[in-house]
Amino acid sequence: MGGWLADRYGRLWIMVIPRVALALLTYPAFMLLIEHTSFTNLLLxxxxxxxxxxxSGAASLVIVPELLPNHLRALGMSIAYAVGVSLFGGTTQFIITWLIGATGNPAAPAWYVTGTSIICVLAMLALPETRSKTLER
Structure with missing residues (x-):
């Protein structure tokens, strides 16, 4: 769905709008889970x-290679993906565990998601739109 939307409406806004939604909805979603614990709410x-x-991720996977010259696309995408996964995927569990322990608040991870979403939106807004860009082969 994200790829289809990015092709139809442009990569930039299909990356940004869901990230803004995440920044706005994550804390209320965590509070819903904390106050009304159920499998249905967890699934929702x-x-x-x-x-x-x-x-957002589907559009991101398209825009990064489109920003790079042909001979650097695979390398650039690989490095961007590896660094992102290493920095965030490798440390998030430790940071979230620390946040919960330091604050005693089970909703503390929501602030981490909100903060990283805001940082992502700011970085995304610095990118040019690439939907109508003709790629060299």
């Missing part, structure tokens, strides 16, 4: 937050 929140991430 996971689908909502995961869906927003997937839509």
């Amino acid at each position: 929140v996971t689908t909502l937050l995961g869906g927003m991430t997937a839509i």
